[in-house]
Amino acid sequence: MSAVAQELIKILDALPEEKAREVVNFARFLQHQAGDREWERIIGDKREYPKLDKFVADALREGDAEPLDPSKL
Numbered sequence: 001m002s003a004v005a006q007e008l009i010k011i012l013d014a015l016p017e018e019k020a021r022e023v024v025n026f027a028r029f030l031q032h033q034a035g036d037r038e039w040e041r042i043i044g045d046k047r048e049y050p051k052l053d054k055f056v057a058d059a060l061r062e063g064d065a066e067p068l069d070p071s072k073l
Contacts, residue, residue: 011023012024
């Protein structure tokens with residue numbers, strides 16, 4: 001366990017339950033924000049993906065697909 005985690009556990013143990021819960025909720029908020037930033041980075045990536053672009057163009061050119069018929073599987 002990291003030193004930061006150990007310190008956080010000591011702090012949480014010293015707090016009343018309600019305040020400890022607030023700290024945990026804030027930590028979850030920070031964790032969620034980190035995930036959001038990662039998705040924004042991925043979405044904002046301007047690199048080109050020629051194979052993916054070709055696949056999408058080919059799929060769109062084929063038109064709508066029939067829904068799968070379970071009896072034909």
